[in-house]
Every structure is written in structure tokens, then in C-alpha cells.
Amino acid sequence: MKVIGICGLARSGKDTVADYIESEYGFQKFVMSDVLRDELVKRGRDVSKRTMLELGNELRDSKGADVVAQMIYEHCRCFDKITVVGFRSPLEVEFFKRKACEFFLVDVRSPESSRVKRAHGGEDVASRDNDDILKKGLDGVFSMATIVVENDSTLDDLHMRVDEVMREIGYAGG
Secondary structure, rough: OOOEEEEOOOOOOOOHHHHHHHHHHHHHHHHHHHHHHHHHHHHHOOOOOHHHHHHHHHHHHHHOHHHHHHHHHHOOOOOOEEEOEEEEEEEHHHHHHHHHHEEEEEEOOOOHHHHHHOOOOOOOOOHHHHHHHHHOHHHHHHOOOEEEEEOOOOHHHHHHHHHHHHHHHHOOOO
16 A cells, blocks of 8 residues: 655645645545544534544543554555545554555645634634644654645645655656
């Protein structure tokens, strides 16, 4: 399995990068928070950023820091080329590194002012960032990234930067 992991702060453009890689390079996209959403629905609980955060923290506390990675792996293990969006802890990264024959971790970065503009319904990106960094070790995930994509301009510029990264790691197209 070939895996491109995508990390970044809230509203940095992680999904936009993964969607582009999916449409232009044929990678199947998986999002860590989707398994949390599914689990909330299964439990009959409301689905929101807050409840997904709470459930993720609860699961990590009771089952280990890589539990969400293990859960998403059950959905993606039969695909050859995947993107996994939303790594939050170094143990999640390590889990996928062990499972993949080829693994790249991309850190999508965007200025805070841009991320705040993308926030929905008064979402507090600063407190989400703080929770992810202090409680889950997101800063450790960033230090593991081998590729940085700056999302500080137009969508076309972002796509060109992703195309450049894909060429660098051996994927033609785009």
C-alpha cells in the first residue's frame, strides 16, 4: 500500500490537497475524523466538531494514541494508493508507516488569518490547534513530515505545488 499522509492545523487545506490528489492521481481519500463521525452515529450521539474531538480524546485515552489510525486502516487496507487526512499523534503516523510499503507525510501550512476566514460558524481554530498540539502531539507529527506544502495563495497555486510534490515523490500526472 502506498500512503500519502496529510497533516496540518485546522482549516489549513488538508482536504483540498487530498481531494486534488484523489482526482488527479487516483489515490483513494480517507479522513481520520470520518471514523469518529461513524462511531458517533452508531452510538446515537450528535455529530459536531466538538463531539468528534471528545470521542477521539476518549478513545485515545482508553485504547491508545493510535486507535483512530487502526480504525481507519480497517476501511482502507484493501486499496493500493491512499491519502489519509488528519493525523493528530506521532503514533498514528508510526502505525501507517509500518503498514505502508511507501509512506510520505505532507504538512499543509496556511497563515492563521486564512484559516480563520475558512472557519465555519464561529469555529475557534486557535483552541482546536491548542488541543491538537498540547493533548495529542500534533507538533510531533509536524516534525515527522518530510514534505511541506504552503497554502498561502490561490487554489491554482496550491494545485501547482501539489503537482510539484507528486513529481518529486515519483507520481506523474496532474
